[in-house]
Amino acid sequence: MKARYASTVFAAGLIFFAGYAALFIAPDEKTMHAIQRIFYFHLPSWIAMFTALSVVFVANVAYLATRKPKWDALGVSGTEAAVVCCTIGLATGPLWAKPVWGIWWTWDARLTTTFILWLLYISYLLLRGLLDDPERKATFSAVFGIFAFLDAPLVYVSNRLWRTQHPQPVIGGGSGSGLDPGMGKVLLLCVIAVLGVMIIILLDRYRLEKLRQEFDEVRLEYETLNLEPASIGKERP
């Protein structure tokens, strides 16, 4: 309990400091000036999303290998965290794009593949909602999750393989890429902050899922003892 409060407070502090750094400490960008500072939320949310998706992939494989429910719990937690981060990225992108490109959206390779990835993992969550048997739900969402993850590398390379409206990679890109060290330090701080928040929501969702599994067990025990359906928790969120 204490550790959780401490980590939440720490994350909140990190967020505020990262936000302050993004707004005031980071150097001003040459052409875009203030609006470029969205970069300090935009890129970290993608990094957090890809991290969460990797966790989901590992959890999916682990569930199929071991059939332990905790991996299924981790899978759904990671997916929800990834969808949250993807939503944030898809929202901050257009907010940056409108002043700079003059358009909210375009169907170039990077934006389209990312949008598709967002839809894909939302359908993962929909699939889970529509499967009733718990073991089948866990197995099939693990299989679907593995297939879905095959799309993720495509999103990553999309702005290297094709010429896109979206900028070429800033870090690890070709010639002419690279980041001013002052910006790099603020970016690192913001990446740590957003990753930290993502990990916290992932772990909380994991606790919720484990608790739900515990609830199912207790309810089963109750119904076996009393041979009547439990009246509590009939409609669970």
Add this chain to the structure above:
Amino acid sequence: MKNFENLFAAWMVVWTVFFVYEVSIARRLARLKQDIESLKQQMRER
């Protein structure tokens, strides 16, 4: 600051989304704990 509205909107989006999601988890967590306790209580009474 030029384009401050967009920058502020982006900031708000980021933290609102995270915050709303976290709150929704916290509420469901509390309700589940309550449900488990009442079920266990009912079993003890029997």
Add this chain to the structure above:
Amino acid sequence: MAPISPFAILSAKMLANFIFMSVVEVVLVPVFSVLYNVSLAGVAGRLILVLALGTIGLTVTGTVFSAISSHARLRELLLPLLLLPILTPLLIAAVEATASLLVEDPELDRTWAALLAGFDIVFLTASWLLCDYLIEE
């Protein structure tokens, strides 16, 4: 249960779907070339390659996802909902590859063709690795 390997069952389904789709394509492609006044003479071989690669991708994903969604509620709605996002890269690649063949100076675009082939290989491999979990015991 009969001692047939799950992959045999899955590939039989995929093959059946592939044949069915190919028959439809064999009928439709000439019809469309007439309707849209497009000559397919010089590009027939490459077009068949693109169509074959695209059809393989469609049938592999379609078969796997219908195995998944057949156990869910709202399965008629769920299947297209699952398929559309996963197939979009394939569909775009197939369209772009076909388009590159229908211009004045047709030349099969290597990037898109490679994407088609890559998609097929990756998804076939994944289906083979995961087939045990798709077929009900």
